Amino acid sequence: MSAVELQDVVKRFGSVTAVDALSFSVRPGQCVSLLGPSGCGKTTTLRLIAGFEAPDRGTVRIAGRDMAGRRPYERSVGLVFQDYALFPHMTVEENVAYGMRQRGVARGEIPDRVRRWLEQVRLVGFERRRPSQLSGGEQQRVALARALAIEPDVLLLDEPLSNLDAKLRQELRLELKALLGSVRTTTIVVTHDQEEAITLSEHVIIVNRGRIEQQGAPGDVYGRPRNRFVAEFMGRTNWFTGRLTQTTGPGRWRFESEAKAVFTVAHDAGREGLAVDVAVRPERMGVERDAANGAASADNRLSGRITVGEYLGADLHHWVRLESGERVLVVEKNVGQSLDPAGTPVVVRFDPSGCIVLPASGAAPADPRGGHDRAERP
């Protein structure tokens, strides 16, 4: 039996279809993330599960029970809001105890349970503080303790880390993962941040325009995106548009881009003349300054010139214009090498198995992130 199950759920707001025939299920104890750009319907999905919205069609089941017509307080759902929504007029202790009081936990039992949960989120000693006296990270932990204290069938997290600064976010991500691992509550995380989704959950559901684009284990979704939207949403990508020209061995095809870049790709189900988009992750490419180096390997080698080198501390970003005219981004770990000046001739090297071959999408799709994460630069 699934802990949470959505079947063919539709939700419209006026003429906008926020959730469009969405179906998925979550196993008990599993942590699933709903990943998508803002406005993709993921938050609406969360609100449908929590009971703040009613679906226009389809069913929402929690622990096997149909939730149709059930108010939020008639469901067993713990919710951590994006802004945490801690009650400002109550102390930390009162906040955590609130749900237990509402759900009829015996009075005598409440202090003990509050203490246990505060231990769990490492906030012992903060009992009498008000939310306004807590840092963002502490507030989030109180919100977690408050939601978990009612021992819900499912825990919903709405953009759990988006209100925190970058450094704190990493720390809390680890902490959150450890906490979720130890309580083993079925969890659904809604996020627009692919790193958050990949690191927190065992199963990623990518949502776009109210529909599921792809779902699977984080590694699958990142490594084998099913379409251009998923590939772009899951990280930086270098794109080549063109066709497969001939097979060069089992599972190997020669690819020729519209700009006449020619290289080998790994693809099982190809045929001659098939129009495809090829995606290569920037971290799967390398640059070589010495053209003769490694010429014997089976790797693809495309020559070009550095246009810009960016120093990012841990990473180096090399923007290369290939001889064919395409621009690619190559990401290298900083191991002490120096940045090349613009104009340096280089060879971009990558393994055919690092190429993701997708059916041609025709016109370039709308950029899911407003452009700043694509490996294309004017």
Place this chain on the structure above:
Amino acid sequence: MTRLLDTAFVALFGVVLVAAAVFLIVPIVMTVLMSFDGREYLGRFPPPVLSLRWYTAFFFDSYYMVALRNSAMVSTVAATMATVTGVTAAVLLDRYRFRGREALSAFFLSPLVVPTVVMGFSVLMFLSLLGLYDGFVRLIAGHIVITVPYTIRTTLASLVGIKRSLVEAALSLGADERRAFREITLPLAKTGIVAGAVLAFALSFEEVSVSLFLYDPPSTTLPVAILGAMRSQFNLTLASASVVMMGVTAVLVLVLDRVFGLDRIIGAGIYRS
């Protein structure tokens, strides 16, 4: 040259500010001093001898005492009912988006722009139509009408500051709508509601023009009584009565400040991010 003009410009502001302050404060200070005048007749300012004779006169004059009691009664009842009405209306306007919401909101606030003289006359006509001739009933009704806009406004201001997610959090934790309202919304809107109630009481307590249309002799309120006394027997009991009125309002404001903090009420709240 530019600098000189700038300085003059700033100085001008200062002068206007001081002038305004003087015109605000001096008459009040004069009234307070005159209320302690020891002379038996209305003499020139300043009083040469101080005494409490006009206060004695005020507190032993049954005309004023009945009026003070009437005012306290009318203002308490009117402010209470205006607060209940105002909170209900504000919650309705804040929570629900319905057709005609804007119109309803404008309608509730309309007494703010209708001249009070017109309000007084209209309320009188309407209540006569209903067959209500009792002075107290009419005064209370009239005072509710003119104070409700204030209770709605202050309540609405504090409700708007309450994030919707707080109520939703309470619901998901197991509270039903009524409990969420009682335990989350009301406590968070408390400052606005109390401010509205106090404002309503103060406005009702000093209200003259609407009251003039609606009172009858047994229900004469203190401001109406002061006005009447000024016309008939001009003496310094007027000054002591005025100071008592001021005192009531001042005490109210002080209590409010002590209990809730005035700046918290005026700049109330937990804003939506």
